[in-house]
Amino acid sequence: MLFFRKKNKNEHSPQYYVVNDWCKEHESEINEIRNYIAMEIAQGKRLSSALLVEACVERSISMPFPYRDLLKYGRVRLF
DSSP states (O other), X not given: OOOOOXXXXXXXXXXXXXXXXXHHHTHHHXXXXXXXXXXXXXXXXXXXXXXXXXXXXXXXXXXXXXXXXXXXXOOSOOO
């Protein structure tokens, strides 16, 4: 019996490694983003990618890639 593993198409993308290397180096910023999102959800906001962008802008966190790439390629679970 053969088992085939479905490859994640984002797994081998160069951007995947850029995002995850940045996340490893900036764990405190990732924790700040998580905390901000958790507070906003607790206050009744809906979970969306715009909430991630708002968290980054509010905390003045700049990334060397677009904010939405963090959701697309990041192994870090934000929500």
